[in-house]
Amino acid sequence: MKSDLSKKEAQQEIETFFLNPKDKSSKEIKKIKRLAANKKISLKTERKKFCKYCFNPFSGKENVRIKNKVKSVECLNCKKVSRWRME
Numbered sequence: 001m002k003s004d005l006s007k008k009e010a011q012q013e014i015e016t017f018f019l020n021p022k023d024k025s026s027k028e029i030k031k032i033k034r035l036a037a038n039k040k041i042s043l044k045t046e047r048k049k050f051c052k053y054c055f056n057p058f059s060g061k062e063n064v065r066i067k068n069k070v071k072s073v074e075c076l077n078c079k080k081v082s083r084w085r086m087e
């Protein structure tokens with residue numbers, strides 16, 4: 001991944017990356033997160049596609065709970081629960 005991407009190119013790269021998040025490794029997700037942070041790009045809904053602790057992509061087989069408008073997903077890899085407030 002080039003480090004001299006423009007913000008627009010980086011945005012594009014991130015969008016393309018998350019079209020198929022399930023094929024990605026935690027290492028690649030860390031990398032794309034770093035790119036987003038460097039370019040000050042918000043991942044928005046994309047950050048819900050992977051575990052915020054171990055960066056493994058969610059497969060869709062996780063235990064998902066919704067309570068008081070908060071969605072919890074238990075990671076199959078590290079068993080930690082990622083939570084997001086629903087909009």
Ligand SMILES: [Zn+2]
Pocket residue numbers: 051052053054055056075076077078079080
């Ligand atoms: Zn995890």
